[in-house]
Amino acid sequence: MxxxxxxxxxxxxxxxxxxxxxxxxxxxxxxxxxxxxxxxxxxxxxxxxxxxxxxxxxxxxxxxxxxxxxxxxxxxxxxxxxxxxxxxxxxxxxxxxPAELVDAEVTYQGTIKELERAPITKSDLKKAKSEARALRDQRLRExxxxxxxxxxxxxxxxxxxxxxxxxxxxxxxxxxxxxxxxxxxxxxxxxxxxxxxxxxxxxxxxxxxxxxxxxxLRNTVEGVNNMLKGEKSTDIGNARKRAPRGNTFSALAVGLSIVALNLQKILAFYREQLAKKPLGTANLLLASTYYSEDELRMMRSRTPRERWPDSDPPLRT
Incomplete structure (x- = not known):
C-alpha cells in the first residue's frame, strides 16, 4: 500500500x-x-x-x-x-x-457462528440464517x-x-x-x-x-480490481508482463491497463444492449447477433417521441 x-x-x-x-x-x-x-x-x-x-x-x-x-x-x-x-x-x-437492541448485531453474528457448527441440513441452515437475519433487521429498526x-x-x-x-x-x-x-x-x-x-x-x-x-458499492470496485489482476484480463498482478522496473513505468502500465479494461466494459455494455438474443461464445462476434443501424432506425420510427426523447435505443433492464 x-x-x-x-x-x-x-x-x-x-x-x-x-x-x-x-x-x-x-x-x-x-x-x-x-x-x-x-x-x-x-x-x-x-x-x-x-x-x-x-x-x-x-x-x-x-x-x-x-x-x-x-x-x-x-x-x-x-x-x-x-x-x-x-x-x-x-x-x-x-x-x-434495551440491551437486546444494543446487541442486535453481536447476537446475530454469534447465532450464525453457532448455526454453522450445528449438525443440520443445508436447507435448515439456510432457513435458520434467514430467520436470524430477519430478527436482526427487526431489532435494528426498533x-x-x-x-x-x-x-x-x-x-x-x-x-x-x-x-x-x-x-x-x-x-x-x-x-x-x-x-x-x-x-x-x-x-x-x-x-x-x-x-x-x-x-x-x-x-x-x-x-x-x-x-x-x-x-x-465496494463490490463493484473489488470486482474491477479482480479483473485488473486476473489472468484473463489485463493481469497487472503478473510482474513478468511488465519487464521494465520502477514506479514510473509501473504507474504507466497500470494506467493503460485501466483504460483498456474500461474500453472492454464499454464494449460489453453496448453488446448487451444491442443483442437480439442471449450472448454466448458462439455468437458473440457475429454481426447477425446484433441490431443493425437500419433496424434501429425502424425501431425509432415506431416509438412515440414523447417516450423516446433522445436518439439512443432504450436500455434494457
Missing part, C-alpha cells in the same frame, strides 16, 4: 473541483486508521461509509480518534455532554436503549426511536450538533440493572466533539438498508 495514498487521492479530487460525496472504504482506512484522514473527509464535506471489526459491533464508549479514551468530561460517556448517550453501530443512541440525529452543518472546529429523540417515540426508559425509571434528557441537543465522532460515527446506522446500499 502506498503511504498516505487515500489522503493524496482526496487532495487530487478536491484540486480538480469534483463535488464531495460518499467515501466508502474498508477497515484498513476507517475507523482504524490515522485520524488525519477523518479530518480531511469531514472537512471536505464527505460522507464516510465503513465497517467495524467484530469486537466493535456492540456498545462503544466515547473513544477519541487518536485511539485514547477521553479525559475531558465532555468526552466521557458517563458524564458531561454525552451522559445520556452510547455509541452503537456508528450512531448515537440513548443510554437506556433502535430508531432511541437514535440521535445530526442537526445542521458541521462547526468550524469539526464538532457536530445532534438532536435527542422525542420521548413519545421510545416511551419510558429503564435502568437494566436496577429496573428503575430513567428520566429522559432535559436538553434537546448535544454537541459531539470531532474527536469522538471521527472515531466511530457515520451518517447511516451500521447494517441498515441505507448503509448496505452504499457499502455494497
Amino acid at each position: 502506498i503511504k498516505r495514498a487515500a489522503i493524496k487521492m482526496i487532495d487530487s479530487i478536491q484540486r480538480r473541483g469534483y463535488p464531495a460525496g460518499h467515501y466508502i472504504v474498508d477497515r484498513a482506512y476507517l475507523p482504524y486508521a490515522d485520524s488525519e484522514l477523518s479530518k480531511i473527509l469531514f472537512g471536505g464535506g464527505y460522507t464516510p461509509v465503513f465497517d467495524y471489526k467484530r469486537e466493535d459491533l456492540g456498545k462503544k464508549g466515547a473513544t477519541l480518534a487518536s485511539g485514547q479514551s477521553g479525559s475531558d468530561k465532555n468526552l466521557d460517556p458517563a458524564s458531561g455532554a454525552l451522559a445520556h448517550c452510547i455509541i452503537v453501530g456508528g450512531s448515537l443512541y440513548l443510554s437506556f436503549m 433502535r430508531e426511536p432511541y437514535r440521535l440525529r445530526r442537526r445542521g452543518a458541521r462547526r468550524p472546529d469539526g464538532s457536530q450538533q445532534y438532536s435527542f429523540p422525542p420521548p413519545e417515540g421510545y416511551g419510558i426508559g429503564f435502568d437494566a440493572s436496577t429496573g428503575e425509571i430513567i428520566e429522559p434528557p432535559k436538553q434537546k441537543t448535544v454537541i459531539v466533539p470531532f474527536e469522538v465522532e471521527a472515531k466511530w460515527l457515520q451518517k447511516y446506522p451500521h447494517k441498515s438498508p441505507e448503509w448496505a446500499a452504499y457499502y455494497g
Whole structure:
C-alpha cells in the first residue's frame, strides 16, 4: 500500500473541483486508521461509509480518534455532554436503549457462528440464517426511536450538533440493572466533539438498508480490481508482463491497463444492449447477433417521441 495514498487521492479530487460525496472504504482506512484522514473527509464535506471489526459491533464508549479514551468530561460517556448517550453501530443512541437492541448485531453474528457448527441440513441452515437475519433487521429498526440525529452543518472546529429523540417515540426508559425509571434528557441537543465522532460515527446506522446500499458499492470496485489482476484480463498482478522496473513505468502500465479494461466494459455494455438474443461464445462476434443501424432506425420510427426523447435505443433492464 502506498503511504498516505487515500489522503493524496482526496487532495487530487478536491484540486480538480469534483463535488464531495460518499467515501466508502474498508477497515484498513476507517475507523482504524490515522485520524488525519477523518479530518480531511469531514472537512471536505464527505460522507464516510465503513465497517467495524467484530469486537466493535456492540456498545462503544466515547473513544477519541487518536485511539485514547477521553479525559475531558465532555468526552466521557458517563458524564458531561454525552451522559445520556452510547455509541452503537456508528450512531448515537440513548443510554437506556434495551440491551437486546444494543446487541442486535453481536447476537446475530454469534447465532450464525453457532448455526454453522450445528449438525443440520443445508436447507435448515439456510432457513435458520434467514430467520436470524430477519430478527436482526427487526431489532435494528426498533433502535430508531432511541437514535440521535445530526442537526445542521458541521462547526468550524469539526464538532457536530445532534438532536435527542422525542420521548413519545421510545416511551419510558429503564435502568437494566436496577429496573428503575430513567428520566429522559432535559436538553434537546448535544454537541459531539470531532474527536469522538471521527472515531466511530457515520451518517447511516451500521447494517441498515441505507448503509448496505452504499457499502455494497465496494463490490463493484473489488470486482474491477479482480479483473485488473486476473489472468484473463489485463493481469497487472503478473510482474513478468511488465519487464521494465520502477514506479514510473509501473504507474504507466497500470494506467493503460485501466483504460483498456474500461474500453472492454464499454464494449460489453453496448453488446448487451444491442443483442437480439442471449450472448454466448458462439455468437458473440457475429454481426447477425446484433441490431443493425437500419433496424434501429425502424425501431425509432415506431416509438412515440414523447417516450423516446433522445436518439439512443432504450436500455434494457
